[in-house]
Amino acid sequence: MERSFQRRTFRQTNPDSHTHRSLRRSFHNRSRQRTENKKIVQVKKTDKITKQQRSYVMSRIRGTRTKPELEIKSMLDGRKLRYQPKGIPERPDFASKKLKLAVFIDGCFWHGCPTCYREPKSNKKFWREKIERNRNRDKTVNRSLRKNGWKVIRFWEHDVRKNRTRVAERIHRAIE
Numbered sequence: 001m002e003r004s005f006q007r008r009t010f011r012q013t014n015p016d017s018h019t020h021r022s023l024r025r026s027f028h029n030r031s032r033q034r035t036e037n038k039k040i041v042q043v044k045k046t047d048k049i050t051k052q053q054r055s056y057v058m059s060r061i062r063g064t065r066t067k068p069e070l071e072i073k074s075m076l077d078g079r080k081l082r083y084q085p086k087g088i089p090e091r092p093d094f095a096s097k098k099l100k101l102a103v104f105i106d107g108c109f110w111h112g113c114p115t116c117y118r119e120p121k122s123n124k125k126f127w128r129e130k131i132e133r134n135r136n137r138d139k140t141v142n143r144s145l146r147k148n149g150w151k152v153i154r155f156w157e158h159d160v161r162k163n164r165t166r167v168a169e170r171i172h173r174a175i176e
């Protein structure tokens with residue numbers, strides 16, 4: 001009695017617990033099985049989309065797991081920059097409205113870093129267009145901020161990984 005209560009509590013308070021995840025996975029497998037039982041044509045179509053979405057999701061996970069901007073955030077505490085402040089449509093990772101300073105930490109994959117970016121093996125066209133759109137948006141964002149008198153600094157994710165102290169120092173210099 002007590003045991004089962006504890007187990008239930010654990011699952012409720014830990015929505016991402018292993019048990020919960022595997023439950024969700026088995027549900028997903030079951031519903032996929034049902035889809036496969038329907039029509040062959042439909043399965044092929046579904047599968048193709050699923051693959052693309054899966055690789056999209058996987059790289060998203062890869063990109064967000066370590067969060068380089070959070071490493072920098074911990075080094076800027078108590079400074080004048082706010083982390084992802086609201087009310088700036090260009091959505092910089094750090095910014096000071098007073099100083100009109102915007103800092104972006106660009107993910108090497110998502111923003112097509114010339115050093116690190118490797119084109120995925122499948123869905124090349126999809127990825128090429130996606131990264132291209134991101135890069136164009138970066139340029140638009142820079143222009144829009146600068147036009148309004150902001151200073152914009154961008155770092156690559158790999159800058160943070162290799163030497164976050166140097167990145168933090170450069171930000172501090174821009175503040176002073």
Ligand SMILES: [Zn+2]
Nearest residue numbers: 108113116158
């Ligand atoms: Zn890079």
